[in-house]
Amino acid sequence: MTIAASPTFGAAEKRALMAVAAQFWINGMVFASFVPRLPEVRDRIGVDLATIGALLAVAAAGGLVGSAITGPAIERLGTRRVMIGGALPIVFALPLIGFATAPAVFVGGLIVLQVFDVSVDVAMNIQGSELAKRLGRPIMNRLHGVWSVGTVVGSVAATQAARLGVPLTTHLLVVSAVLLATVAFVGPRLLTSDPAPDSAHTGSPVRSRRARLGNPALWRFGVIAGAAMMLELITSDWAAFRLKDDFGLADGPAGYGFVAFMVGMVIGRLGGDHVLERLGPKRLFTTAVVVSGLGLAIATLVPTTWDAGPTIAVAGYLVAGLGVSVIFPRLYDEAAQSPAGPTVMGALTAGQRITLLIAPLVVGSLAGTSLAVGTALAIVLVPSGLLLLALGRR
Secondary structure, three states: OOOOOOOOOOHHHHHHHHHHHHHHHHHHHHHHOOHHHHHHHHHHHOOOHHHHHHHHHHHHHHHHHHHHHHHHHHHHHOHHHHHHHHHHHHHHHHHHHHHOOOHHHHHHHHHHHHHHHHHHHHHHHHHHHHHHHHHOOOOHHHHHHHHHHHHHHHHHHHHHHHHHOOOHHHHHHHHHHHHHHHHHHHHHHOOOOOOOOOHHHOOOHHHHHHHHHOOHHHHHHHHHHHHHHHHHHHHHHOHHHHHHHHOOOOHHHHOHHHHHHHHHHHHHHHHHHHHHHHHOHHHHHHHHHHHHHHHHHHHHHOOOOOOOHHHHHHHHHHHHHHHHOOHHHHHHHHHHOOOOHHHHHHHHHHHHHHHHHHHHHHHHHHHOOOOOHHHHHHHHHHHHHHHHHHHHHO
């Protein structure tokens, strides 16, 4: 990632930017390494669609725990320690998913991933936003673009590994080794100091907690993040099920919907900072929601009787990725720059994690009926897109 540095952006900031970018990359790669192979995992642990949805929801509860503890942990320990401390458990939890032959083992690995992914996610976004502030130019879309590059690399590797018959255990052990090497690179190069907390958010812990719970910004960030997460999560996690169960594709090709969505995310995020400077945040946000809605309509509603249906659906996922790509970078940057950055960031991640908890249950129960997977997805995604558009315009 090439950045034209400002006079106040020194060598330490450049090293930190490279480290944060590396962490964004590996974070994207971790989940993408097994999401395209979820139908394979489902078959290995012997459950149906409704049950896999319930298992994903149970694991998402771990993310709520992470959202609750991350803000206080960062305020006490700083983003550097929280980022490193959160990445290490993921190294050892990821292979559990590969070895899982029972639902309990699968859920156990996912819960650890969800808890500590929140910590790493919040810490790296705070460091990225602080580096953008020191640089004097927007870089959050490009950092999230690096995350999307990681998802593309991870998802392509997962799809090809499935096609070539590489065992999921071997595949995820290799990913864990790469993650461990990345942590060793990232740790020494991160910023060692964080932005000073706003004085309005210091003082008595009881008064501070009550003030935070009554802060409208927390609720706004939580709700809008939940709606945005619905678009991103349902599109990415269920794309393989849409192509396999509705169109009858094999495990390998069924992963191409996820890959297409992530490719769209990469393109949108790598160019998002330049578009942001031209359109401004409000116009860009509205355009992004409309484009994502168009892509999702194509991906979920194209008839399964069409011969070109799978190709059209994959193209829809690509368009949806372009639209969704710039939503979360903007939300993370605004949350990180707010006076109570870690706390507002916790509200943002809490909205995401509540969605992670609810969405799989809803989609899994709908898809477990006589409805096609695409129809079940559309039932959930349409109101989410309309809610996001209404909130974003305000």
